[in-house]
Structure formats: C-alpha cells, structure tokens
Amino acid sequence: EEKLRNRDGELEKLFYVLLHKAEEAKKELSQQEATEIEFTLPQSGEDLYVLVKKEAFNNIIHERIASTVELIQAILKRNNLAASHINNIIMVGGSTYIPYVRELVSKETGIPLAFDADPTTAVAVGAAYYAGSKLSSVKQEIEVKNEVEQEEASSRRIKAVFQSVSSEDEELYMAIPEEGDFTGVYYRITRDDGGFDSGIKKVEKRISEFLPLQKFSANRFTIRFFDEQNNPVSVQHPPIDIMHGKFNVAGQPLPNDICLEVDDAENNSTKLQVIFERADILPLKKTIYKEITRTIQKGSADEIVINVLEGTRHSRPHSNLVIGAIEIKGSELKTDLVKGSDVEIKFEMNESRDLTITAYLAMSEQEFKNVFSTSEKYVSVARLKDDVNGLVREMRRELQDERGRDEEAEWAAELRQCIFEAEKLQKRLSKMKESDITDEKYDISETRRRISSRYDALGKDQRIFSLQADYFNHKTFVEENLPDVEFDRDKIMNDFDRIVQDEAQFLKAKSPAVLRAKIDALELLHRRIYANTRHYIINFFLHFASLSPNEYKKPAIAASLIKQGEEAMAKEQYSQLRTIMINLSHQLHGDEPEFEKIKIKGTGIG
Secondary structure (H helix, E strand, O other): OHHHHHHHOOOOOOOOHHHHHHHHHHHOOOOEEEEEEEEEOOOOEEEEEEEEEEEHHHHHHHHHHHHHHHHHHHHHOOOOOHHHHOOOEEOOHHHHOOOHHHHHHHHHHOOOOOOOOOOOOOHHHHHHHHHHOOOOOOOOOOHHHHHHHHHHHHEEEEEEEOOOOOOOOEEEEEEEEEEEOOOOOOOOEOOOOOOOEOOOOOOOOOOOEEOOOOOOOEEEEEEEEOOOOEEEEEOOOOOOEEEEEEOOOOOOOOOOOEEEEEHHHHHHHHEEEEEEEOEEEEOOOEEEEEEOOOOEOOOOOEEEEEEEEEEEOOOOOOEEEEEEEEEEHHOOOOOOOOOOOEEEEEEEEOOOOOEEEEEEOOOOEEEEEEOOOOOOOOOHHHHHHHHHHHHHHHHHHHHHHHHHHOOOOOOOOOOOOOOOOHHHHHHHOOOOOEOOOOOHHHHHHHHHHHHHHHHHHHHHHHHHHHHHHHHHHHHHHHHHHHHHEEHHHHHHHHHHHHHHHHHHHHHHHHHHHHHHHHHOOOHHHHHHHEEEEEEEHHHHHHHHHHHOOHHOOOHHHHHHHHHHHHHHHHOOHHHHHHHHHHHHHHHHHHHHHHHHHHOOOOOEEH
16 A cells, blocks of 8 residues: 555556546446446556445545535534525535435435536636636737836826726726826827727816726726827826626735744744735735744755645634645755744735745755645645644643643533544554655645634633633733742743733634643743742752652752752852752653653744
C-alpha cells in the first residue's frame, strides 16, 4: 500500500489507473448490482479481476454521506430551523446520481430532494455567470498611450461617480471638475459600440448623463473633452466601464477575516494575526514585517511556514481554512536564517479572491512567491501533524482544568469525544508521508477543522462564563501582587499590560480560544510572580527544604542546594535564593502532564 501511495514511486501510475477505474465502477454501480474492475500489475504483467458489489460500495461511502447529513442537521440546529421549514435540498454534483446518497439524505433529513439543476453542469453554469461579470483587462494600445499622456501632461482632472455593475436599463453618470480651469471646455460621451452619443456639451459645475446599457454585457464608454475650436483638451478622468447583469462580483466584500498564523512561544502554540478584515472590499494589498523565531540553518530540513487562513480572528488557527502557504526550507537558503532577523511579507488578494504571497528574506536576499486560488486546496503533512498535535494538547489541558473543578461541566463528555477523534487523526498521520498522493490528507485536514470548530462551540455560555471567571481570577492575582515583585517588575508589568490591553474586544467576542490563550498567558505571569517576589521565594524554599529526600530525583544535589539556600537566606541574598529555589523545583519527582509533552513546532515567524 505504501508503494501505491508514494509520489514518484514505482506504483504511482497504477494508483492513477485504479483511481480512474474506481470512478467508472462508481458510475456503473449506480445502475447495476455489481461490476468488475480489471487491471494489470506492472511488475509481473499479471491480470487481476476484482468483483465489487453495490452493497459493499454503499458500506464504503456510508460514513462520508452520514458526515454530510450531520452537517445539514448542524446547520439547521444552529439556525433554529426544523426540517419542515426547508422546502428542498438541491442535489448538485456527480455523487448525487448515486441512489444510496439520495436515499440516505432523504431518509435522515426528512426534507424533499430537488433535481431541477443539472448535477453535472450546475457548478459550471455558476462559474460562467461569474466569468461573464468580469470586465476585460485588455485595452487598445492607443487608449493606454492616451491615458499615460493625460496623466503626465494634463493639469485638469474630473471626479466621476457611477455604478460599475448595474441591472438597470440605464445608469446615471455624474462628474464634477476637481482640478484645473474648465472655462470654455466641452465634453462628449460615446459608447464604444456606437450605440450612444451624448453630443458635445459644455462642462458646467456638474456633468450628468443617463447612459443606456446593453443587457448582460460589458458596456464601455469614452468621454472626450474639447475647446471652443473643437480641438482635443487633455483631462484626467477614470475609465467608464459598466457591467450589466444580475451578479455583482466587482468590489465584493470579504466574507471572513484573512489571517496569518504566527508563533505564540509563551503558550507553546500558534495564534492568528489579522491581515484583511471581514467586509473589507476587494481587491486588497498589504505588506508586513515579521521576526524569525528560530534559526534555520542553510541546507537543513527545518523550515519557516507562511500560513494564511480564512475564518474568524477569534478562533484558534485549527478551526480556520488554509487558503495559502509558503514553506521556506533550509535546503533552499543561500545562508543561515538567524533568529531575530526580519522577513517582509506582501499579501495581495484580487476580486476573484486569488491570493498572492511574496516573502523577502533580507538576510539571504531571496524572494519566494506563490499564487493560491480559492478553487485549489493546499495541505502540508508536516504542518497538519503540528496542527493536530496542538489541538490535542489544548483540549487535554482544558479537560484537566475541568477535572480540577468542584463539579465537572456538562460538556466535558463531548470534549472527551473530540479528543478521542483527534487522537485517531494523530494515528492516521503518524503513518503518512509528505509524498502521499491520496486524498487522505485533505480528509484529515477537513476533519481536524470540524473537530476544532466543535471544540470552540462546546458549552456555549456556560463555558464562556467559566473561562471569564478564570481570566478575572488570574488577572486579580497579578494586579494584587505586582507591587510586591522585586525582580523583573518592569518586564512583568509590560507583559501584563500587553495581555489585557484589548480586554474589551476579546470579552465581547466571547471566543473560548482567545480566552484560553489569555488565561494561559496570565498563568505564566502567575508563575513568574512566584519566582520574582521575596516572600513567595522564601515560602517556596522553606517548603522544598521540609520535603523528604525521597521526593527529589537526586537527593545529594538537593541537600547541597538546600544548604546553599539556608546560607543565602541568612545573608538576605534573595537573588541567589531565587536561583536555588528554581533549581530545587527542577529536582522534584513528578511526571510532566501528558499534554505538556506535546511540543509544537510552530511556523517559525512571530
């Protein structure tokens, strides 16, 4: 099986042959009870025949169909809808020809199925509508030349207002002189196909014309200016392009946030940084500068990952959809990429939501660039393993916190189920290589995203209130103890201010992922206050000194440290006592929590 799944392996050709034959068998099983797949083994030349029955085929696809039904039911529940509120489920896509798909969806949802749209061509028709609403970017050379000349030479400018997409028979064009002297200047607007001519009119304080539109097509108009002797006058003005139709994709708003995944070293995880906000109008462009968080040696297998996701900024990265990623490996570098150096990252998203990522490494003077389409999927097995490990770690940690409460939350059972399903993904990924050519990595990626989304939604208000209470408890502890901190007080205060500076926004967002990250950051400050406040240092040292030697991994070393600590305390050398106390804590027996053993590689940028 491994040879069959391996890219550039000896059985790669056979894999694609079997993939094609499986597609043909699927179609035949929609019409008959059994079919036979015939293929030849490349090494021996032996012909093999495999009989596939419809019952076996239905069993194979049952889990996928059931998953789709669960999504439908989840959408209904989320929107407080019953099956009776839905008129039809529109069946689109080749798989909806399969009788078992129709049977199971109809039976489990109780909603009538509709086949009005051609399952095979429906998506293509939608794509055609989309393409038909896009204006051509090709212009005649003379037009481009004239525009350049206008921009360079003209001191006159007009500001125009009109709809670039319209479903009306005519569209109002309005313009006002913005710069320059328009005394004795006239204008004329024509449609490029000859279907409209405004005639020559004098430029007043405002130009106003109703422009007739050809239906369901791109309408291009040209405005020209003249003096009283009918000589051309140069005026800077925007092109007049109006698309007539039902669909408007020009200037569409983003449906979700577009974020960059960056390292969160304090919490051994990653977090999201917003690049483009939800409802921003396309096209969009932005340049940022990020710091490299670990050294990548030239020629090594290590890498930094520029991972861009679509979703909500208030969720964890695992819950969002990867829309583009650039992996910069050590083998591609001209020189070592040193921790702390900068990477310049440019993001561009056009009206079709194609994403262009350009990364420039100043240290090695190298540029990496790629364009990602929303119609394509990108999944890195290495990143996927890291993401699933991070998700399991977060969920295990929250489950341990719940066990420590007086009464375990009602949603803890669902959390255990999420952990169980994510651990199954870990097992599947442990056997997978980057060269895998099957669709399994895409399936795992989507399943991981759904588990993470379910985890985010667990407990609803009950969980949010519990997390908010934890947050305020840790915040209160830090505020009450900060005045007593003797070592690193300024740094701890700065870190505290950074954690709580956006408190109003993240409390309003009610995001478990963000609250969990804030609590983790405050817990770390909690521990730092213990290690940097005199009375806590003394109390912890006295506690460690009172323990039995058997409590320590190396009793002789612990005894020596305790003696040094007693001397430091007698001399009031609290800085030295602090170091001794920390070293003693490292000598104690006790297993590290299971979730803490999961180390996250991260992206390499922060």
